[in-house]
Amino acid sequence: MSKELIRLSNVTMAFDGDVVLDDLNLYFNDKEFLTLLGPSGCGKTTTLRIVGGFLVPTSGDVYFDGVRINDVPPHKRKINTVFQKYALFPHLDVYENVAFGLRIAKVPEDEIDERVTEMLEIVSLRGFENRKITTLSGGQQQRVAIARALVNRPRVLLLDEPLGALDMRLRKDMQSELKRIQQAMGITFIYVTHDQEEALAMSDTVVVMNEGVIQQIGTPEDIYNEPKNAFVADFIGESNIVDGIMRSDKVVEIFGRKFDCLDAGFAPDEDVDVVIRPEDVDIVPFREGQLTGIVTDVTFKGMQYDIIVDFKGFKWLIQTTDYCAVGSKIGIKIDPDGFHVMKKSKYSGLYGDYSSYSEEYEELSDPDADVGGEESSDDKEVAEDENA
Amino acid sequence: MKTRKLLAAPYIVWMCIFTVIPLGIVVYYAFTDSITGALTLSNITGIASYTGIFLKSIWLALISCAICLIIGFPTAHFIATRPKESTQKLLYMLIMLPMCISFLLRTLAWVALLDDTGIINNAIRLLGMKPLPLVRNNGAVVLGMVYNYLPYMILPLYSVIVKIDHRLVEAAEDLGANHGQVFRHVILPLSVPGIISGFTMVFVPAVSTFYISQKLGSSGTTLIGDVIESQFKTAYNPNLGAAMSLVLMIMVFACVAIMNRFSDGEAEVIM
Structure with missing residues (x-):
């Protein structure tokens, strides 16, 4: 091995x-x-x-x-x-x-x-x-x-x-x-x-x-x-990626609010990317929420609902087994292990926002989305660049 | 459906007038006496005395086909494997170019080159050597056939080879085949349809040619095409000519059928 x-x-x-x-x-x-x-x-x-x-x-x-x-x-x-x-x-x-x-x-x-x-x-x-x-x-x-x-x-x-x-x-x-x-x-x-x-x-x-x-x-x-940067976090699975500030070891601030997390080793007040996986977000009643937002879209996926929640203009994808109607106000809670803090990279700010949810998500879940483009691979493999 | 049939009507009428009816006339002539017009088999049996010429025509046509294949395959392969499409098109055009010049002119040009007092022999004479017998022999006839019909070999080969998926070549290399083995086990078998169409397209005109043998050959290289022509034009025996045409046609069909057999029935032959 x-x-x-x-x-x-x-x-x-x-x-x-x-x-x-x-x-x-x-x-x-x-x-x-x-x-x-x-x-x-x-x-x-x-x-x-x-x-x-x-x-x-x-x-x-x-x-x-x-x-x-x-x-x-x-x-x-x-x-x-x-x-x-x-x-x-x-x-x-x-x-x-x-x-x-x-x-x-x-x-x-x-x-x-x-x-x-x-x-x-x-x-x-x-x-x-x-x-x-x-x-x-x-x-x-x-x-x-x-x-x-x-x-x-x-x-x-x-x-x-x-x-x-x-x-x-x-x-x-x-x-x-x-x-x-x-x-x-x-x-x-x-x-x-x-x-x-x-x-x-x-x-x-x-x-x-x-x-x-x-x-x-x-x-x-x-x-x-432990994705290394926003690109990996976005490409592997679904990710909400938000800007954050590392206030101290194990404390990260997003949306102006401090959260406990498990990450350490960053400079004080360092700007970071924070990844929150859609399945790591718990939906709680509005009043009990660490953050609150409005549901703007619900898709039934069989195993779970994919819901899009608007937090102060930033849209998150949350996967939940609880149905939430479009327009309802919900609160969310995230455990410390639900945060993953990454250093800023050239991919910061490019991924992890679900405002353009539907197109991106459809593309990712379509198994054939990529096949056509790579069909005519010749000597030089130019085909690889077609869908870039 | 009905309109589609109607669209084919002009072609069907054309075929009837210029192919089916003349074919019927050929068959009629082949089985009737030239003087009395009575039904007879004597024209067909009369062909027996031309067996040698028939065989010679087929023999020279086969040699031409083989030479065309030997020259044409590497050429077609070379063109088809150029990475740039523009290069391929240019080379393809160069192959096509001689076909834009009259067939008669091209053959006469060879006479001017090869004749005893032609360009080549004049040059040889200038060098103080004895002129060579370049024309009026079998070699010159084969040369004429190869020169005139080579594009008909290259073009179908090219169109088949260019379609061979390059990944198959890579797959064969991946499995341990060197260049020779890739050619033998992948390129060649996949080119069979092209080889068959090329062979057919060279063989059919070559076996029935009369102009090339008249210009580049001698009385010893008379081909069946010449004999048929002379039956109509000088011997005034169209009935024998028709019989020969018929037999030749059947022989060509037989050849094509045999070649199609080689393709295992999987390849569509372009004719």
């Missing part, structure tokens, strides 16, 4: 002067499930393609097991890839697609048969051997792509938004399936996605990226509970 396998050292990538990765330093441990997470155009796919050998960084080095591999072509790397949209060979059937890498490696025929069969078993595609690729559903194609990569027993498997084209239900199934396969085979998975839920559910380590720069590296719990 702890042994370092791949290292990217001061990697910069520019296309026609357009910097996509800016002085990236990152290492991948052996047998870990690491996710590169970020919005379109953040450089996550570019990072993956550098590891896979499809791109040579403009500057900086790539190491595999301590050896510099900048100039090693993809076919000589012990790394296999599950491509976005799978890139299965349309002229070959399921069996031959999976056997492709073994045939190239001139593995004896009976061993090919054994390994392909075993792999099709793992991805639950026995009996599909002679099916044409075009007759398979998205989920089946996806599993062929995984089998085709894993049958070569790579040290590292790269997955580029492999679940992007699947519907919600299938995504969930495949998420646990992938996690299971990764643990069973004991190999390193490097997974690229823009779906934060997916990243949190599957990963050992999450790397949050934006604009070619790593924003935060940590376990899913770290990333969610």
